Structures are given as C-alpha cells and as structure tokens.
Amino acid sequence: MIKTLQILRGIAALSVVGFHFRVYLFADFPVLDACAAQGFMGVNLFFIISGFIMYQVTERNRDPWKFIGRRFIRIVPLYWLALLTFRGLGSLTNPDTYRSMLFIPLGGGNRDRRSSVMQPGWSAGH
Structure with a gap:
C-alpha cells in the first residue's frame, strides 16, 4: 500500500513541477498546458499523502x-x-x-x- 501511495505522491510532485514549468514546456501544446495549469492541486495531495506516510512510518518506531x-x-x-x-x-x-x-x-x-x-x-x- 505504501508503494502505491509513494507513486501517487510522485505524480502529485510532478504535477506541481509541470505547473511551474508549463510556460516553458507546454506553450505550443494548449491541451497539455490546460492540464499542467491544474498542477497546483498536487501540493495538497502531496502533503496529505506525506502526512499519512509519516504516520505509518512513525507508528512502527515511536522514538x-x-x-x-x-x-x-x-x-x-x-x-x-x-x-x-x-x-x-x-x-x-x-x-x-x-x-x-x-x-x-x-x-x-x-x-x-x-x-x-x-x-x-x-x-x-x-
């Protein structure tokens, strides 16, 4: 389960990168630019998944x-x-x-x- 969440977290991080670099990467591709414009939503997803993973990891080791x-x-x-x-x-x-x-x-x-x-x-x- 954690590996699947890590993949989703990676996709969320890449969506944020796409958002920040869309002007350079997708200027000539309106459909891709429209998708990348929504990449800011990856920030919330990334932090929610990160919090869940941190909880799972620290649950095993409470130090x-x-x-x-x-x-x-x-x-x-x-x-x-x-x-x-x-x-x-x-x-x-x-x-x-x-x-x-x-x-x-x-x-x-x-x-x-x-x-x-x-x-x-x-x-x-x-």
Whole structure:
C-alpha cells in the first residue's frame, strides 16, 4: 500500500513541477498546458499523502528523536547544498542566507515576505 501511495505522491510532485514549468514546456501544446495549469492541486495531495506516510512510518518506531535525526540527515544537507549552489558562495555575506539555512522566516513572521532566499525552502521549514 505504501508503494502505491509513494507513486501517487510522485505524480502529485510532478504535477506541481509541470505547473511551474508549463510556460516553458507546454506553450505550443494548449491541451497539455490546460492540464499542467491544474498542477497546483498536487501540493495538497502531496502533503496529505506525506502526512499519512509519516504516520505509518512513525507508528512502527515511536522514538521521535530518531525520526527527527533521520529526517534532518535526509533533508537538510541537500537543502543547504541546493541553497549554496543556486545562490552562489557569494551569498555567504548575506545574513538572509544564514537565516534561510536555519529555517528562520525572512519576514520575521510577516506573511507578505518570503520565508527563504530560495523559494522552495518554505516547505523544508514546516
């Protein structure tokens, strides 16, 4: 059952990618563009499935520190690498880079501001 849900979660993630890149990928294909325009709905599906899978996985192992440690090791180094790769090493002089690396929202809680110097960083901090 989990593998089937993982496939559906992958489809949801790809639909979001299609939504963001549809202008580049499907500009000449109106039918595909119309489908990709609905890709934003994949966000909710992805998070619902992820929550269910997290529950299933943690139900077997109830040690929260082990869960947090594994999640940290799996996500944070890759996020930092992506952040430094896409922002460049010159961004190390920008205090917002360090705030983003520590998952501190740039707006200080103000919903009108970005939560990270790398826009997808908001999901890693939640």
